[in-house]
Amino acid sequence: MNQQKIPATVITGFLGAGKTTMIRNLLSNTNGKKIALIINEFGDLGVDGEVLKGCGAENCTEDDIIELTNGCICCTVADDFIPTMTKLLEREQRPDHIVIETSGLALPQPLVAAFNWPDIRTQVTVDGVVTVVDSAAVAAGRFADDHDAVEARRVEDESLDHESPIEELFEDQLTCADLIVLNKTDLLDTAGLGRVRDEVASRIARKPVMIEARNGEVPASVLLGLGVGTEGDIVNRKSHHELEHEDGVPHDHDEFDSFVVELGPVADPAAFVDALKGIIGEHDVLRLKGFVDVPGKPMRLQLQAVGSRIDHYFDRAWVPGEARGTRLVVIGLHEMDEAAVRKAIEALA
Numbered sequence: 001m002n003q004q005k006i007p008a009t010v011i012t013g014f015l016g017a018g019k020t021t022m023i024r025n026l027l028s029n030t031n032g033k034k035i036a037l038i039i040n041e042f043g044d045l046g047v048d049g050e051v052l053k054g055c056g057a058e059n060c061t062e063d064d065i066i067e068l069t070n071g072c073i074c075c076t077v078a079d080d081f082i083p084t085m086t087k088l089l090e091r092e093q094r095p096d097h098i099v100i101e102t103s104g105l106a107l108p109q110p111l112v113a114a115f116n117w118p119d120i121r122t123q124v125t126v127d128g129v130v131t132v133v134d135s136a137a138v139a140a141g142r143f144a145d146d147h148d149a150v151e152a153r154r155v156e157d158e159s160l161d162h163e164s165p166i167e168e169l170f171e172d173q174l175t176c177a178d179l180i181v182l183n184k185t186d187l188l189d190t191a192g193l194g195r196v197r198d199e200v201a202s203r204i205a206r207k208p209v210m211i212e213a214r215n216g217e218v219p220a221s222v223l224l225g226l227g228v229g230t231e232g233d234i235v236n237r238k239s240h241h242e243l244e245h246e247d248g249v250p251h252d253h254d255e256f257d258s259f260v261v262e263l264g265p266v267a268d269p270a271a272f273v274d275a276l277k278g279i280i281g282e283h284d285v286l287r288l289k290g291f292v293d294v295p296g297k298p299m300r301l302q303l304q305a306v307g308s309r310i311d312h313y314f315d316r317a318w319v320p321g322e323a324r325g326t327r328l329v330v331i332g333l334h335e336m337d338e339a340a341v342r343k344a345i346e347a348l349a
């Protein structure tokens with residue numbers, strides 16, 4: 001690898017796997033490296049940017065955190081990612097390392113391929129692709145789809161040209177990995193974790209290193225400095241879409257949808273969370289996250305749901321002049337009944 005090039009680590013993984021948590025942990029201990037962070041999120045609320053900017057890391061200040069908000073990074077490579085990268089490289093003080101968090105629905109392949117673009121390849125290289133896995137979700141069968149149900153959907157809708165979008169995406173993100181982090185080990189016992197390891201390994205032909213983590217606690221020395229130059233090996237990591245459409249038909253994210261719900265104050269957070277669990281289960285919401293205004297509390301409540309597992313905690317004080325409010329982004333499969341989910345959530349405040 002050319003030592004002059006700035007290394008860039010791509011962090012991918014399905015919705016809620018723990019990417020932001022892992023990066024937050026990384027920023028608290030970067031071994032003195034100055035990091036620039038590019039964050040991409042599905043949904044219009046910018047929760048990850050908020051969380052990461054709030055961590056006050058010395059080696060990655062708010063100026064070093066760039067949000068790409070015009071859709072999944074894999075679809076906006078030319079319009080969004082390349083110009084952002086070019087601007088970053090023009091900075092007087094260039095970072096020692098670039099970390100890119102893809103959205104949970106992004107295919108890493110087009111992003112990695114972008115590092116072969118002429119203006120980029122001379123200056124930056126992909127140090128490695130790190131794929132974060134929600135081990136508990138794998139154990140619960142979230143990515144092993146019910147093939148009978150998928151087949152039934154395909155019979156109903158002939159335009160479905162492939163199998164479960166969640167399962168495919170999960171495999172595509174694993175296929176691109178140089179390092180796989182089996183996260184959320186606290187939620188499983190040793191035997192369960194062993195089964196997850198086997199299942200993940202069975203999904204990919206390549207054999208990247210797999211490590212285990214809880215709360216994304218992986219030392220910077222393990223995450224950074226893989227030195228792979230992944231852009232040179234991209235032909236061996238093709239996504240399902242690339243294999244099925246060698247003709248170059250672009251992929252899309254039509255199978256997934258997101259919307260934002262805005263509410264008034266929530267007086268009883270515990271009851272709110274309980275009711276949300278029911279709504280998420282009933283409508284098969286994949287991910288829900290955002291901030292809640294609890295009357296009488298100076299702090300903002302952050303809410304993070306991955307399936308029906310919900311974490312909530314007061315993360316910071318509302319800033320003077322900031323409009324207090326409850327804003328949640330909801331992500332699900334396209335067939336999710338947005339109107340019904342919206343109505344059910346709005347009825348809670």
Ligand SMILES: Nc1nc2c(ncn2[C@@H]2O[C@H](COP(=O)(O)OP(=O)(O)OP(=O)(O)O)[C@@H](O)[C@H]2O)c(=O)[nH]1
Nearest residue numbers: 015016017018019020021104184214215216304311
């Ligand atoms: N129990 C447990 N929870 C975790 C762990 N890592 C992350 N979480 C929680 O999982 C939820 C999602 O974590 P994030 O870091 O936001 O996940 P993400 O991959 O960035 O999510 P998206 O950007 O929406 O795709 C949060 O509530 C985290 O606190 C872990 O190791 N164990």
